[in-house]
Amino acid sequence: MMDIRANKKPLHIIADGYGLSPGVDAAIRALLEQRKVRGTSCMTVFADWRDEAELLMPVIDACGGEVGLHLTLTSFMPLSGVKPMCSLRRRISQWLLGGVDKGKLQRELDAQLNAFVDAVGRVPDYIDGYQHVHFLPVVRDWLKARRELLISPRGKSPWLRGEPQQGLALGLPQRGKIAVVERMANGFNAEMREAGYEVRGPLVGFYEKRNPQRFRETLQFVLRNAPDDAVMMCRPGIVDPVLVARERRVATREVEFAELMRQ
Template sequence: MTRTLAVCTDDFGLTLGISQAIGELAQAGRITAVSCMPQAPAWRASLPLLAGLPALVQRGLHFNLTEGAPLSAELRRIWPQFLALPRLILAAHLGQLPRAALAAEWAAQWQAFADASGAAPQFVDGHQHVHHLPGVRDEVLEAISTLPSVPAVRNTGRLTGPGFGLKRWLIEGTGGWALQRALRQRGIRHNPSLTGAYDFIDPDYGGQMRGWLAALPAAGGLLFCHPGYAEQVPTVVDPIAPARVRERAYLASDAFLHDLQAADVVLGSVW
C-alpha cells in the first residue's frame, strides 16, 4: 500500500549553509516543506533562496524560544537571551512562563515571516518542539484560531519508527500528547504522525531513514530533518552541524529515491 511522507526541513535562516542546502533539496524535489526562523542570524541573507523555492514547497514558521535573542521588546525585557531547552521545559511545566510576553514574541516572529515572505505561514511548528509546551501551546493555538485561514500545526503527539526511544517519549510527554488532543478538539489540520527523531550521532542516516519508512503508518506522516552545509566560518554554535552534512548528502542522493521506492512511499502533504 502506497503511503505518503511529508519531508520538512527545519531551521531555514539559522545559517546561510543551512538555507542553501534546503534550497537545493527543494529544487531537486526531495522535500515538501520548509520551516523558517525569521529571527535567526542568516534570515535576511536567506530570503532570495526562500523566494526561489518551488510553489509546491510549503513555507512555515519555526517558532523559536531557545536559540538566540527574542524579537519582541516585551520578551527581551524579561529574557535578553532565550532560555536553554531544559530550563524552558521546566518553567513551562511549573507554570512560570511570561505568557503576555510570549504572545508578543509569537506575534513578532509571525509578522517578521509575513513581512519578509509576503504571505502568512502555511503551517507552524517549534524549534526543538517548543510549540507544544504548556503555556506556549495555549498562546499559539489561541493566536492561530482567530485567523481567517488557520494554518496547519505540526503534531508531536505520535512519534513513529526506530531510533532514540527516550527522545521520542520526551517529545510526546513534554507536550506532544496534549497538543494532539487540542488539535483534534479544535479541528486544526495536523500530520497524523511524526518521524525523524534520533540522536544526531549515528553516521548511517540512510539506515535510520529505512527504519522510519518501514514504520510509516498507512495514514502517512511527517519527517522532520535538519540538512545543511558546513560553515567555513561558523556564525552560530551548532552542536548538530556534522549531522546536518550527513542528512543533506543522503537526501540529495539516489539512495533516498531508491529507499522511497522500495518502501512504496511517495512525497507529499499530510496535513
Template sequence: MNGRAPPRRIWLCADDYGISEGVNRAIRDLIGRGRLNATSVMVVGASIGRDEVAALQDVAASSPRCAIGLHATLTAPFRPLTMHFRPTDGGMFLAFPKLLRAGLLRRLDPEMIHGELRVQLTTFEELFGRAPDFVDGHQHAQLFPQVRDAFLRAVKEAAPGAWVRQGGRNQPLARRLGTPKALLLDILSAQFRRRAASVGIAFNPAFAGAYDFSGQPDFGGLMRQFLEGLPEGGVVMCHPGFVDQALISLDPLTTQREHEHAFLASAHFPPLLAANQVTLA
C-alpha cells in the same frame, strides 16, 4: 488491473531555514532536486532577509506543493524579537532544558510567549507576503507546558489556515520505549494534540525524525525506520545543511547536517521512498 494501493503522500520537512547561509543553500538544493517538500523558517535566525527569502520562494515555486512554514523559536542562543521578554538569560531565550523545566513548574508567562509568537508570525508574513502554510517549533518548544496554549492561540489568531506539527509517532510501543528522546515527544504531544483539536487547528497524524545527533549515525538507516508505517500526511523532520562559521557559532548540530544532505541528495533515497510506498509529490 493493478490492485496496488497508491503511494501515501508525506511531508519531508527541513528545519532551520535562516540559521545560516550554508543551511539555507543545502535546503534550497534539495527542494530544487525534489527531495524535500517542506521547510520551516527561523525569522530570528542569523541568515534570514529579503535575498534569502526570495531565493527560497524562487526554488519553491518550481517544486509542486512545497510548503513553507514558520519555525517558531523560543530557545537560546536566539534572542526575542519583542522588548522586555522574560525570562531570558543574558538577553537570549532560555536554553531548551531550562525552558522545559520552567514550563513544567508553571513559571512561564504565557502572555509574553503569545506576544513573541505573534511578532514572529507577523515577521514571517512581512517577509513572505503571506501567512505560513504550517507552524512548528525549534527544539519542539511548541509542545512544552504553558508554551503550547500560547502557541496555539497565536496560530489561531494569525494563521488560522495553517496546520501545526505535533511530535507523536505511529510506531509499536517496544520501538518507542527504546528511544528516550522520541518517547518524551510522544508524552508531550498527547496533550498538544488534545489542545489543538479543541480549538480546531489541524495537525499531522504522525511524526518521525528524532534521533541522537551526537553519535553521527547512518542517516540512510534511520530514514528507513522513519518511513516504516508512516501514514498519509505524516511528517519526517530533517536538518540538512552545509557547515559554515555561522552555524558553528549557533548550533551543536553541524557535520551531521552534511550527512543528511548527502543521503537525501543521493540516488539511494528515491528507491527508499518507493519501497515504503510514500511520495513527496
C-alpha cells in the same frame, strides 16, 4: 531517485530550520529544487532572515513546496527583547514548576509570525517548533488565540506538526528521547483539532545525533514503515562559520543533506 511528488504514501519530509545559516539555507533550497523534501520551516529570529526569504520563495513557487514557521523560544536572541532566550531545559522547568511569563513569550511569537508574513507575504502553510516548543502550553494558548489571524485568504489555517510515537523508533535511545517529547506533546493533537487546526503526524525521524550515519537507516525505516500522513523532520545543511557559531552539534547536517540528495 526519490521525487516526493511520486511517493504514493503521503509522507511529509520537512527540512527544519531554514534561516539558521547560509549553508543550511542553500542545502534546503537544493533539496526543494530536486523535490527531495516537501517543504521547510523557517526561523525568523536572525538578522539575515529577510534576505534568505527572498532566495527561498522563488524556489517554493517553482517546486510547489510548503513554507512553514519554526517557532523559536530557546537558545537565540529574541526579536522582541535584548537578552538571549533560555535553554530548553529551563523552558521545561518553567512549564513544570511555574514561572512562565506568558505575555512576554507570546509577544515574541507574534514578532516571529510578523517577521514571517512581512518577508514571505502570506501566513505560513504550517507551524512547528525548534526543539518542539510548539507543544508547550504557552504556545498552544497562542495558537488558539491567533487562529483567526492565521487563516489564509482561501479560508485555510496552517496545519500543525503533531505528536510522535515511540513505536516508530529504531532503538532504546530513540525511544527515550521520544518519550520526553511525548510528555511535552501530550494531548496536543486533540486540543489543536478542537481549536480548528489540521494536525499531521505522527512525527518521525528521531535518531541518535552522536552517530550521524544512523540517519540513512532511519530514513529507510521511515520510508518503509511510517503510516500515512506522517511528518518526518530532518536537519540538512552545509556547515559554514555562521552555523558553527549558532549550533553546537553540526556533523549531522551534511550527512543528512547528502543522504536526502541521493534518494
